[in-house]
Amino acid sequence: MSTSQPHTPKMTARNVHVHYGTTHAIDDVDLDLHSDEVTALIGPSGCGKSTFLRCLNRMNDSVAGCRVTGKITLDGVDVYEPKIDVVQLRARVGMVFQKPNPFPKSIYDNVAYGPRIHGLADSRTDLDEIVATSLDKAGLWDEVKDRLEQPGTALSGGQQQRLCIARAIAVNPEVILMDEPCSALDPIATARVEALIEELKGRYAIAIVTHSMQQAARISQKTAFFHLGVLVEHGDTTQIFTSPQDDRTRDYITGRFG
Amino acid sequence: MSTSQPHTPKMTARNVHVHYGTTHAIDDVDLDLHSDEVTALIGPSGCGKSTFLRCLNRMNDSVAGCRVTGKITLDGVDVYEPKIDVVQLRARVGMVFQKPNPFPKSIYDNVAYGPRIHGLADSRTDLDEIVATSLDKAGLWDEVKDRLEQPGTALSGGQQQRLCIARAIAVNPEVILMDEPCSALDPIATARVEALIEELKGRYAIAIVTHSMQQAARISQKTAFFHLGVLVEHGDTTQIFTSPQDDRTRDYITGRFG
Amino acid sequence: MTISTIFTVIAVLALIGFSAARQRSVALVGGDTAKLHSLPRHYGYFGTACVLLPSITVFVLWLVFGQTVVESLMLSGLPDKVVAAYDGEIHILLNRIRIAVEQGSRIENDPDILNAAEHYFRLYKTGLWATFGLSLATGLMGMAFAVNKAHPSFRARNRFESILMVCLMVSSGIAIVTTLGIVASLLFESLRFFAEVPVGEFLFGLHWSPQTALRADQVGSSGAFGAVPLFAGTLLISFLALLVAGPIGLLSAIYLTQYANTTVRSIVKPVLEILAGVPTVVYGFFAAITVAPWLRRTGEGFGIPIAAESALAAGLVMGIMIIPFVSSLSDDAITAVPKELEEGSLALGATRSETITKVILPAALPGIVGAFLLAISRAVGETMIVVMAAGMRPNLTANPFEAVTTVTVQIVALLTGDQAFDSAKTLSAFALGLILFIITLGLNVAALRLVRKYREIYE
Amino acid sequence: GPLSTGGPALAQPRDQIRVTGSSSIYPFATVVAEEFGRSSDFRSPIVEGIGTGGGFELFCAGLGTKHPDIVNASRRIKQSEIERCASNGVSGIIEIKFGKDGIVLANTKASTQFTLSLREVFLALAKQVPADGTTGGPGNMMPNPYTRWNEINPSLPDEPITVMGPPPTSGTRDAFNETAMENGCDSFAGIATLKETNPRQHLQLCHAIREDGHYVEAGENDNLIVQKLQSNPRSLGIFAFSFLDQNNDVLQPAQILGEDGRPVEPSFDEILNEHYPVYRNLYFYVKKAHMRIVPGLQDYLRAFMSEEAVGEFGYLTDRGLIPLRSEERSRYRSAAENMLDMKSMRTGAPADRGDGSPDTPRPPENTPHRSATPAGNATAGDMTGGKRNV
Amino acid sequence: MTNTETGHTLSKPTDWQSTAMSRRVQARYVRERIFKVFGLLAILTGATFLFVLLFNIVSDGMGGFYQARIKLEVSFDPDVLGDPSVLNEEDFERSVYQANMTQLILGALQRQFPDVRTSSDLRRLVRLVSRGARWQLRHMALKNPDLVGTTRAVDLLASDDIDQVIKGNINIDVPESDRRVKDKELGWLTRLQDAGLVSKKFHHLFLTSGDSREPELAGIWGAVMGSALTLLVTLVIAFPIGVMSAIYLEEFAPQNRLTDLIEININNLAAVPSIVFGLLGLAVFLNVVGLPRSAPIVGGVTLALMTLPTIIIASRAAIKAVPPSIRDAARGLGASPMQVVFHHVLPVAMPGILTGTIIGMAQALGETAPLLMIGMVAFIVDIPNSINDAATVLPVQIYLWAESPERAFVEKTSAAIMVLMFFLICMNGVAIWLRQRFEKNW
Numbered sequence A, B: 001m002s003t004s005q006p007h008t009p010k011m012t013a014r015n016v017h018v019h020y021g022t023t024h025a026i027d028d029v030d031l032d033l034h035s036d037e038v039t040a041l042i043g044p045s046g047c048g049k050s051t052f053l054r055c056l057n058r059m060n061d062s063v064a065g066c067r068v069t070g071k072i073t074l075d076g077v078d079v080y081e082p083k084i085d086v087v088q089l090r091a092r093v094g095m096v097f098q099k100p101n102p103f104p105k106s107i108y109d110n111v112a113y114g115p116r117i118h119g120l121a122d123s124r125t126d127l128d129e130i131v132a133t134s135l136d137k138a139g140l141w142d143e144v145k146d147r148l149e150q151p152g153t154a155l156s157g158g159q160q161q162r163l164c165i166a167r168a169i170a171v172n173p174e175v176i177l178m179d180e181p182c183s184a185l186d187p188i189a190t191a192r193v194e195a196l197i198e199e200l201k202g203r204y205a206i207a208i209v210t211h212s213m214q215q216a217a218r219i220s221q222k223t224a225f226f227h228l229g230v231l232v233e234h235g236d237t238t239q240i241f242t243s244p245q246d247d248r249t250r251d252y253i254t255g256r257f258g
Numbered sequence C: 001m002t003i004s005t006i007f008t009v010i011a012v013l014a015l016i017g018f019s020a021a022r023q024r025s026v027a028l029v030g031g032d033t034a035k036l037h038s039l040p041r042h043y044g045y046f047g048t049a050c051v052l053l054p055s056i057t058v059f060v061l062w063l064v065f066g067q068t069v070v071e072s073l074m075l076s077g078l079p080d081k082v083v084a085a086y087d088g089e090i091h092i093l094l095n096r097i098r099i100a101v102e103q104g105s106r107i108e109n110d111p112d113i114l115n116a117a118e119h120y121f122r123l124y125k126t127g128l129w130a131t132f133g134l135s136l137a138t139g140l141m142g143m144a145f146a147v148n149k150a151h152p153s154f155r156a157r158n159r160f161e162s163i164l165m166v167c168l169m170v171s172s173g174i175a176i177v178t179t180l181g182i183v184a185s186l187l188f189e190s191l192r193f194f195a196e197v198p199v200g201e202f203l204f205g206l207h208w209s210p211q212t213a214l215r216a217d218q219v220g221s222s223g224a225f226g227a228v229p230l231f232a233g234t235l236l237i238s239f240l241a242l243l244v245a246g247p248i249g250l251l252s253a254i255y256l257t258q259y260a261n262t263t264v265r266s267i268v269k270p271v272l273e274i275l276a277g278v279p280t281v282v283y284g285f286f287a288a289i290t291v292a293p294w295l296r297r298t299g300e301g302f303g304i305p306i307a308a309e310s311a312l313a314a315g316l317v318m319g320i321m322i323i324p325f326v327s328s329l330s331d332d333a334i335t336a337v338p339k340e341l342e343e344g345s346l347a348l349g350a351t352r353s354e355t356i357t358k359v360i361l362p363a364a365l366p367g368i369v370g371a372f373l374l375a376i377s378r379a380v381g382e383t384m385i386v387v388m389a390a391g392m393r394p395n396l397t398a399n400p401f402e403a404v405t406t407v408t409v410q411i412v413a414l415l416t417g418d419q420a421f422d423s424a425k426t427l428s429a430f431a432l433g434l435i436l437f438i439i440t441l442g443l444n445v446a447a448l449r450l451v452r453k454y455r456e457i458y459e
Numbered sequence D: 001g002p003l004s005t006g007g008p009a010l011a012q013p014r015d016q017i018r019v020t021g022s023s024s025i026y027p028f029a030t031v032v033a034e035e036f037g038r039s040s041d042f043r044s045p046i047v048e049g050i051g052t053g054g055g056f057e058l059f060c061a062g063l064g065t066k067h068p069d070i071v072n073a074s075r076r077i078k079q080s081e082i083e084r085c086a087s088n089g090v091s092g093i094i095e096i097k098f099g100k101d102g103i104v105l106a107n108t109k110a111s112t113q114f115t116l117s118l119r120e121v122f123l124a125l126a127k128q129v130p131a132d133g134t135t136g137g138p139g140n141m142m143p144n145p146y147t148r149w150n151e152i153n154p155s156l157p158d159e160p161i162t163v164m165g166p167p168p169t170s171g172t173r174d175a176f177n178e179t180a181m182e183n184g185c186d187s188f189a190g191i192a193t194l195k196e197t198n199p200r201q202h203l204q205l206c207h208a209i210r211e212d213g214h215y216v217e218a219g220e221n222d223n224l225i226v227q228k229l230q231s232n233p234r235s236l237g238i239f240a241f242s243f244l245d246q247n248n249d250v251l252q253p254a255q256i257l258g259e260d261g262r263p264v265e266p267s268f269d270e271i272l273n274e275h276y277p278v279y280r281n282l283y284f285y286v287k288k289a290h291m292r293i294v295p296g297l298q299d300y301l302r303a304f305m306s307e308e309a310v311g312e313f314g315y316l317t318d319r320g321l322i323p324l325r326s327e328e329r330s331r332y333r334s335a336a337e338n339m340l341d342m343k344s345m346r347t348g349a350p351a352d353r354g355d356g357s358p359d360t361p362r363p364p365e366n367t368p369h370r371s372a373t374p375a376g377n378a379t380a381g382d383m384t385g386g387k388r389n390v
Numbered sequence E: 001m002t003n004t005e006t007g008h009t010l011s012k013p014t015d016w017q018s019t020a021m022s023r024r025v026q027a028r029y030v031r032e033r034i035f036k037v038f039g040l041l042a043i044l045t046g047a048t049f050l051f052v053l054l055f056n057i058v059s060d061g062m063g064g065f066y067q068a069r070i071k072l073e074v075s076f077d078p079d080v081l082g083d084p085s086v087l088n089e090e091d092f093e094r095s096v097y098q099a100n101m102t103q104l105i106l107g108a109l110q111r112q113f114p115d116v117r118t119s120s121d122l123r124r125l126v127r128l129v130s131r132g133a134r135w136q137l138r139h140m141a142l143k144n145p146d147l148v149g150t151t152r153a154v155d156l157l158a159s160d161d162i163d164q165v166i167k168g169n170i171n172i173d174v175p176e177s178d179r180r181v182k183d184k185e186l187g188w189l190t191r192l193q194d195a196g197l198v199s200k201k202f203h204h205l206f207l208t209s210g211d212s213r214e215p216e217l218a219g220i221w222g223a224v225m226g227s228a229l230t231l232l233v234t235l236v237i238a239f240p241i242g243v244m245s246a247i248y249l250e251e252f253a254p255q256n257r258l259t260d261l262i263e264i265n266i267n268n269l270a271a272v273p274s275i276v277f278g279l280l281g282l283a284v285f286l287n288v289v290g291l292p293r294s295a296p297i298v299g300g301v302t303l304a305l306m307t308l309p310t311i312i313i314a315s316r317a318a319i320k321a322v323p324p325s326i327r328d329a330a331r332g333l334g335a336s337p338m339q340v341v342f343h344h345v346l347p348v349a350m351p352g353i354l355t356g357t358i359i360g361m362a363q364a365l366g367e368t369a370p371l372l373m374i375g376m377v378a379f380i381v382d383i384p385n386s387i388n389d390a391a392t393v394l395p396v397q398i399y400l401w402a403e404s405p406e407r408a409f410v411e412k413t414s415a416a417i418m419v420l421m422f423f424l425i426c427m428n429g430v431a432i433w434l435r436q437r438f439e440k441n442w
């Protein structure tokens, strides 16, 4: 269903099924994420977008009753293999959540947390640099450089979300997963975050769940449409939005439901 | 700004301002609700849709630091007048919330709750009838008639939301306010609720907040577009969606932001 | 050598273990710590754990079994004639030897015993040194193991965290161990009691008068061990306490969460919490000297005869004490009710009080039940107030104006008065404790079920 | 010297005397302990008041620093306790009697003062009293019908019987039973004869206290009884003389009719002379072996038994202790001085100690015996007969 | 069923203006007001109880902080004390120890009352001053040997009876025979008062010394230290274990029967009478482990077991209340479950955990019954310095004083309660301060 891609994908999902107890939340999904692209996951509420995203970095591991089958690879290695260290996996596959969730610590410590636990910095200067670079990449440096010791929770919603992105970037991930990162933000903050995603696009494989088709159209190169746990259609964003192959996709993007 | 209306409106808002402490959440809004129409309130997150809705039945009274100025009338009577009884006001202006919130009681008791406290039923048979009629109007009767004694919380999300609508109908309101009633529901449940709104339209003045422009287009006759607390544009739904007058409206519905 | 030296040595070893394992791991990757699976300090922690676990285990084993082992070794080495002299009463011999070890010839002059003590002491010293050596050795082995393990690919963090996890599990096991300890310290004496008094009589007898002979010239064997009046008394007083604390606590919680503004709340809540911190002895005096006479006088004014030591006085004061348990925990339960429910009710035109009684309280019920349960637990287990205010009269009545006694009062009285651990009178204290334990256990099981059921329905 | 190991399994040296036992003796023992600590080089002994029986339990658990050196007892040691001690290697025990403690019945000054015979005390408090027209004894008993004092004797106040006293677990209660109740009870011929024929039943009849609310078991805390009496002016309380001594501005004792029929008020002199019949002896027991273990033990005994402490003008009398008569004092003082344990005491004991074995059933050691006369019983019968329909 | 046609109740609009309806609404508002008043009453009742209790204590206890003293001219007679200029330091010390201080006091009193002659009167005269006055003088002589040979005005402690008379706690209007303080003594006292030699001062000794059977010498410091040491042990044991088990149960334990068992167990432990914990302490820590009797270490461990359920229950609630989003965030960055808990959950839950700890420690601070079994209910003069020293604790001290026959202990008891309440408030203060530090920024 996916359009052919010349270079090897960063992450692949094949025949992925997810069950929550008896609920079949994801039904046989195949999807690739590529390194220099933004993939948007769209679909009506409850169709399994978040579930699929959380499979990719095994955040579902800790959900009681959640079973994942099928194969998900990162650089060709199965991430569900027993010998895979999920801590390292999550360092390589970063995540940004719907509601900004900075730690109740200072801005500096928020960003420095990941590098610290992964031992990415040998010295304080190293760490300072990582923090500064990450905040800079997240477009937050200028706004916070004078108040790194202030609590991250004291920032505005949009700033918090960018702080969360900075935090994810700081551990130098290869993939970034974003679950409705703008739905709690006002339009101005949303615009800032979208600009940031645009900027990050070249360096990371990015998957983003969104409820707003406008947003998907604005920022993504690939779009995947989920419906009731099934990946209905997947392809270039322009193609999905202009000439969807499936009736359900068409109905959804023309506002017949959702 | 509103298109002229031949008959008198059920509710009117004039020069309404709302402050939360120092935040100016609603800025000089004029809006009418008519008895046989559905009015959709749209706009990006945080623009004040919910705030405005909650002014109409004075649900904001209990929010600390919230000040409302301007004039809001129901059948020509100012609802913020001191002698107005908010208990009655809220019985006449019903409300349905974003997240279905059935009481932890049986289905029957959920619906009977309003009539009981307002003394709308003289006898048990009266009450039975009110419950049955309300559930029927909410399109839930056939699904639950055999298990009225089960807890309302045991229903599915869509059923719960319809139960909440039934509960609101049961006190025989004249206006129904709905704050994103479908955003927590799956497409099928959403479709059922939309059908229900369609059915209710003739009898009540309905105001509905939605994030989905598709939904607004499907179910409403009038649409009001809010932005940063200001009512930017207000008119017939078709007109707003096809030929918006204001740039911000156009940008919003074409997905330039939000 | 003292324990503190041993522990110091082990602590130093643990520190060495930390730096050794850490440095090895860093050295193996030539300083490029990124190649390590875990952070260098995780290797260090692992090293510490590998030293501490075996060496402390050895030491604890010595603490628990050392004396027994040494003593049996010593006894087996004694000349037969010495043992024969204490035929069947080895513990007396052992005791003499122990005293001799401790006190030397100051109070012991039997040369055999002194020799045995000498022997005992040598064995003991040997054992102590052996333990020390062994714990050092195992600690060193642990260190070697950890250092050897400190490869870049070794998952030091995961291993260290598993060890930590075991600590967490052990901690939560302490509650169980405590329970076992309580049951064990009650069970043995209780069994001895039940050997003398039938369980049936104890559980269902209506007459409590523990006056069995402590010595032959006391009232003989007229002891009646029907515990029902005690449990009834406990029930009555707890019920009265709950009657006071329940409404006051719950209404306070409601007022504070629903009506009061934040300033009032932030002042009143800690003030009410002081009530829980007042020592029970103080409440006891308050009940006995201030409240009880006042009640009595008031009662006389109305022509109601109130006993000097009425259940009412004790229940009332105990109720005051447990107010904060009800109010603080109900407060939490009420705050935890989703705001949407409240708004749902208000939006239907309900008044605030209707919303509270018809929606919020039912929704908060599991939490409130929990609060009441903890309060009842406190009331049932409370001792000093009832000892001072409720009196000692076993009285099967539901009249709060009469004197009653409770299980805890009897336990204290039996254990602090003239006692003899060979008479049913004293032993009954243990049986009372055991049965009370079983009853509250049942209560808690029932409560858990209840709460679970509510949770299933409403969540 | 002792083999000092420092090992955890063996006990550590102790340089402080440890005293345990009776809570009734606690107020006296602590005064001596403090005085001893302040006026010697030794530290003040640690004194616990957990009750006589509990004290023996600890005392008899063994020799050595882990176990107490002295146990205070408001009664003599029992045979079973001696055996238990012996089986744990505690054999040389020095028995010291150091004084007497009066037990008083009292109410507040606001009420009328009582004058009671022991027979009336018995009738007011016993669980069962002789049936009408009988002198008591098996088959002749009825549950105590009296609810007001004047039902027992018309000259007593017309007030409900409410007596607050110690619970059955208390040593004070035992002593009260032995001295007051038993003598009142023996004034009924039918019961008194049982003493020879069926001692067990005799005890049952004499020592059983009513449980219908007229006797209020008010706990072991005498001070609490004193305070409760003040707030309940119509009740009497049973407690130790020392508490009366401290509170005689608010409390008044009941007078008890002595042997000669003369009302006796509990006072220092009357108890000392044994005119006041309700009192008990106070003891403590010391481990002879510990004299060598714990420094200062010998000096403590000396200090305790000094005239300055337990003499007629000793500081303990200030606290309400009634001293022994001087010859008894010197006998026990020399026992303490010479570390005479119970065995040697007994063999060399002067004849006035009638009791050889400390715990076969025996008449209470110091109880003045009154012979019950048939006439007395008849009076009682008349009295009860006349009063019951009131 | 579709009865939309059958003209049901809902088709006609509700008549809100009808009298029946407005009466109904009025009644509902009345109920609302009554309900609110009940809530307010409940709070007022609780507060009133507390106030009455505190008022009772304070009005009884203030006197305990004051003590009557009698100023007498004491001549430090070298014949009695020994002569420091002749004796070496050690011998002088011994001689002072053995000196009959009563003689000095008697001399001073006789100088004041030359008319008192008979020996029984003299004995009563000496009893005007405390027995502790002897030790007061001894202390002075030892501290300052130069005093010997001089005569100084010394503020001697009055005896407890005299002290109580001066404070008006003993009724002197009853007949002489009913008083411990006789008319003669009252006469002497009046003479002393007239001469301005009697004073009532703040009693430092009460706050700084250990227990005594002389009310005027009895101090609370031994019990304060005992409580502090005991609670230290309790805290060191109960806090980490309580928090660790709460972490395990809330974050890691699988939902199974074993977890249920542990949960029920913990709840049940909260209902076990505290004296039963004393039995446990006696059986396990004294008899099996062989820890020293009466020592704070044993009391602390026993109370720790008793406090554990409270801390666990509160900590679990606090941990449960930590928003899952924080856990997600940390997990999403690659933190291991342990790191999630120790780096994020615990700091956020700490205020709640501290609240539970406050309540638990307050409970431990007020407990008497379990300590009875392990020998901490005892007369101990020395002030404990380590967790192995024999000690008693504040509530026990209160209990012991309350049981003492001497009248003057009544006010000491209430004063001790005041000290305990102060201790409690300090303890809570520290915890609340800590809690605020944790809450500070975020």
Ligand SMILES: Nc1ncnc2c1ncn2[C@@H]1O[C@H](COP(=O)(O)OP(=O)(O)OP(=O)(O)O)[C@@H](O)[C@H]1O
Pocket (backbone or CB within 6 Å): A020, A021, A023, A025, A043, A044, A045, A046, A047, A048, A049, A050, A051, A052, A063
């Ligand atoms: N922890 C869980 N336990 C059980 N069922 C779950 C759980 N989480 C999600 N589900 C179910 O799995 C399905 C997919 O949920 P998911 O959250 O992935 O949807 P979504 O597309 O992200 O929806 P939304 O747009 O509302 O976030 C839904 O039916 C949901 O009810």
Ligand SMILES: Nc1ncnc2c1ncn2[C@@H]1O[C@H](COP(=O)(O)OP(=O)(O)OP(=O)(O)O)[C@@H](O)[C@H]1O
Pocket (backbone or CB within 6 Å): B020, B021, B023, B025, B043, B044, B045, B046, B047, B048, B049, B050, B051, B052, B063
């Ligand atoms: N209780 C409150 N206190 C303070 N500010 C508030 C409160 N509720 C809302 N606001 C602020 O008022 C503004 C309008 O909020 P409102 O909830 O009405 O927006 P909305 O249009 O409903 O957004 P959404 O689509 O996210 O529901 C926002 O800036 C919001 O932060």
Ligand SMILES: [Mg+2]
Pocket (backbone or CB within 6 Å): A049, A050, A051, A179
């Ligand atoms: Mg989602």
Ligand SMILES: [Mg+2]
Pocket (backbone or CB within 6 Å): B049, B050, B051, B179
């Ligand atoms: Mg909203």
Ligand SMILES: O=P([O-])([O-])[O-]
Pocket (backbone or CB within 6 Å): C417, C418, D021, D022, D023, D024, D025, D050, D051, D052, D053, D073, D074, D169, D170, D171, D172
């Ligand atoms: O404490 P007693 O044994 O004397 O009651």
